[in-house]
Amino acid sequence: MALSPPDLSLAGQHALVQGASRGIGRASAEALAALGARVSLVARNESRLREAASSLPPAPDGEHRFLSLDLDDTPTLRARVQDHVEAHGPVTIVVNNSGGPPAGPIHSAQPEEFITAIARHVIASQVVAQLTVPGMKEAGYGRIVNVISTSVYEPIPNLGVSNTTRGAMASWAKTLSKELGPFGITVNSVLPGFTDTERLGSLIAGRAEKAEKSPEEIADGMRGLIPLGRFATPREIGDVVAFLASPAASYISGVSLPVDGGRLNSI
Ligand SMILES: NC(=O)c1ccc[n+]([C@@H]2O[C@H](COP(=O)([O-])OP(=O)(O)OC[C@H]3O[C@@H](n4cnc5c(N)ncnc54)[C@H](OP(=O)(O)O)[C@@H]3O)[C@@H](O)[C@H]2O)c1
Structure with a gap:
């Protein structure tokens, strides 16, 4: 019997990618679409989203769409994603990604800066997970992939609020992976260099x-x-996101994977 190649097909899957109007999020959307997923792109800039969605290879089972919204606005995020899932079907792949917090030392950061960053990253991921996990359970397929940062392992100087928020995201992801594992849903994080x-x-x-x-x-x-x-090119990160979303990565869960060209010193 001939050996089959690794199963990377995402045909029939619906991916929701946040921060998808440019950069790593857009590259993740492109990689997911290239493997056959139908993609819903989320970010604020509508014209960039429209252009990004229209440039994706056609999905075999539906249309790529976009939602223009601000992840900092939790009530709107909840309402719009809920409407989207009801109108366009369950989401089986979520990519949690957004803009990084502004640079600066931690000792002078204001409480509001932490609140904004935690809302954009942790709370937005929580809201989207609560709206999509039921559909993943029903579909019998679920992947949550978070784009965080190598600062999960080694804090980066002058990125105080960011370093703190990334640690929180990594802990959120690890905890969720334990809870969702019994349903065959994996939760992993990519740490771009x-x-x-x-x-x-x-x-x-x-x-x-x-x-x-x-x-x-x-x-x-x-x-x-x-x-x-x-x-790295954005696509070198997006390809890892897409791999973790694929059937081939079915036994990887709860990891924080640096994709940093070997820069980190931690083992
Ligand atoms: N690039 C790096 O070297 C690097 C390294 C480590 C970690 N990271 C992290 O990886 C993530 C992605 O990085 P990137 O370099 O691709 O960033 P980027 O070029 O700044 O892109 C960020 C994306 O998030 C969207 N976004 C930002 N704020 C948003 C908000 N409030 N609501 C909705 N969407 C929002 C942006 O679109 P709109 O402006 O249209 O909303 C854009 O699509 C960030 O968290 C970043 O800090 C990046």
């Missing part, structure tokens, strides 16, 4: 200004910390 997106561009610009250096000097210094010697 330096990835060539608008977010990285603005972090480099901020560091350059602070250090009175050029953005190129800062970027070169960051690349020097990476054994692979370069930043």
Whole structure:
């Protein structure tokens, strides 16, 4: 009998990808669609969402759609995702991803900055999970993939609110993986290293200004910390998200997986 290849097919699956108008979220939507998923893209910028949705390869079993909303607005998020699931069917793959909190030291961060960041990442993920897990159980297929940061293992200097929020997200994900495992639903997190997106561009610009250096000097210094010697492309992160969403990853749950070109020092 011929051996079958790894099962990466997402035909028949409906993925909801947050922060999908650009960067890692958009690349995740592209990778999921390339494996056959029908994708619902979430972010604030409607024109970018429309363009991103229309550029995806056609889904075999329906249309890609988008929801333009602000993840910081919890009641609207809850109402819009609930309506979307009722109108367009259960979601079997969720990608929790959003904009990173602003840079800055933790000792001067205001309480409101933590509240905003926790709402955008942890609370938004919780709300979306509560609206989608029942459908995953019914469908007999469920994958929750969170895009977090390598700061889960090693805090990044000058990203105080972000580091704190990432730790909370990782704990949320690990706890949920224990509860959903008995239903065959997996929960995993991808921890991107330096990835060539608008977010990285603005972090480099901020560091350059602070250090009175050029953005190129800062970027070169960051690349020097990476054994692979370069930043990731968004698609290199999106492909890992799509793999974790696939049937081939059926026995992986509760992990926080660095995709960082070997930069972290932790084992
Ligand atoms: N790039 C890196 O090097 C890197 C490294 C480690 C971790 N990360 C983390 O990975 C995640 C994605 O990174 P990225 O580089 O792709 O970021 P990005 O280029 O800034 O993209 C962020 C995405 O989230 C959406 N978004 C932001 N705030 C939102 C809100 N309040 N409501 C709804 N959507 C919102 C943005 O779209 P709209 O503006 O249209 O809403 C966009 O689609 C972030 O949490 C980031 O911190 C990135």
